[in-house]
Amino acid sequence: MEQNIHFTYAEILILGPCTCKCFYCLGNEMTEASKQNQLHTDFKQWKNFDEFIIKASSLNIKKVYVSSVNSDPFIYDYLYELLTELRKHFLLVGIRGNAANLTADMYRCLDLCNEEVSLSLNSNVSSISEKIAGKHASYEWNNLMFYLDREYRLHSKDVNFKSSNPDRRFRVSIVVNRYNMPGILNFLENTLIYYDIISYVQLRRVYKYNNYPYFEEDQKAFDQLQDYVASVYEKVDEFKGTSIYEVSKTEDDYFDESTDIRHYNLRFSFWEDVFPPSSIRSFNYFTAGKISTNHLLVPGYEHDSAEPQ
Numbered sequence: 575m576e577q578n579i580h581f582t583y584a585e586i587l588i589l590g591p592c593t594c595k596c597f598y599c600l601g602n603e604m605t606e607a608s609k610q611n612q613l614h615t616d617f618k619q620w621k622n623f624d625e626f627i628i629k630a631s632s633l634n635i636k637k638v639y640v641s642s643v644n645s646d647p648f649i650y651d652y653l654y655e656l657l658t659e660l661r662k663h664f665l666l667v668g669i670r671g672n673a674a675n676l677t678a679d680m681y682r683c684l685d686l687c688n689e690e691v692s693l694s695l696n697s698n699v700s701s702i703s704e705k706i707a708g709k710h711a712s713y714e715w716n717n718l719m720f721y722l723d724r725e726y727r728l729h730s731k732d733v734n735f736k737s738s739n740p741d742r743r744f745r746v747s748i749v750v751n752r753y754n755m756p757g758i759l760n761f762l763e764n765t766l767i768y769y770d771i772i773s774y775v776q777l778r779r780v781y782k783y784n785n786y787p788y789f790e791e792d793q794k795a796f797d798q799l800q801d802y803v804a805s806v807y808e809k810v811d812e813f814k815g816t817s818i819y820e821v822s823k824t825e826d827d828y829f830d831e832s833t834d835i836r837h838y839n840l841r842f843s844f845w846e847d848v849f850p851p852s853s854i855r856s857f858n859y860f861t862a863g864k865i866s867t868n869h870l871l872v873p874g875y876e877h878d879s880a881e882p883q
């Protein structure tokens with residue numbers, strides 16, 4: 575049956591306890607997944623992993639992301655080896671991880687990625703990060719800042735690295751909530767805008783599969799920010815029905831005697847719902863051994879029948 579489906583990409587979802595405690599975490603809805611932990615298991619021992627690779631190849635899937643719903647790829651013990659292996663089987667390899675765990679040890683892993691590197695954080699203010707995601711998250715902005723700076727210095731001018739990775743791009747992802755919402759535009763306009771290595775920022779609405787009234791306040795914060803932006807900023811593009819905006823600024827370069835004018839801009843979008851399967855569809859492997867074609871990740875693990883199919 576799955577042979578008739580067009581999959582946009584494959585996704586490997588690392589299962590295990592997370593270092594952060596984001597209050598909105600989707601993992602809190604995954605009772606079954608939370609019993610699993612493959613963080614310290616060599617991927618060669620993961621159940622049905624070979625079958626997943628073979629199936630993805632037979633489905634002609636060229637792109638894979640290493641990601642998670644209740645943990646973080648950056649805390650997987652064999653991440654470097656996994657990415658090295660995936661480069662043999664897929665044309666394009668990307669990753670979605672959390673800045674709280676983006677230590678210098680991770681840089682060589684991210685250098686292996688030749689597709690999107692997506693990094694999420696909650697805030698550039700450590701007390702707010704900590705309030706949202708616990709103490710471990712308080713250094714998330716420092717980690718991201720050093721990594722972006724390193725990328726700019728080492729790779730933005732490295733023609734060989736760039737030409738051999740033409741699809742490599744950087745997304746910064748922020749879940750908008752009651753705590754970080756008031757500072758987000760300021761963070762974009764006065765901080766992130768200077769990192770021209772960032773391809774775009776994705777502002778995400780708290781997503782819940784079940785109805786939890788508690789999160790209405792966070793969803794309202796997202797809606798309020800989105801409405802404000804729509805009333806002030808000009809839409810510059812669109813992606814599958816989602817509006818894309820841009821912050822920009824022009825400054826004198828005080829450090830240059832010619833006082834050149836420098837232009838900066840940064841694109842950002844609002845994400846509020848899972849894209850319909852007719853638009854984007856992933857072929858998913860959960861590291862406990864489940865292969866799922868369900869485009870909804872939580873029910874795909876928690877409720878679908880035992881797999882592989």
Ligand code: SF4
Nearest residue numbers: 592594596599644645
């Ligand atoms: S970093 Fe991701 S997986 Fe970990 S607690 Fe936060 S939202 Fe959940």
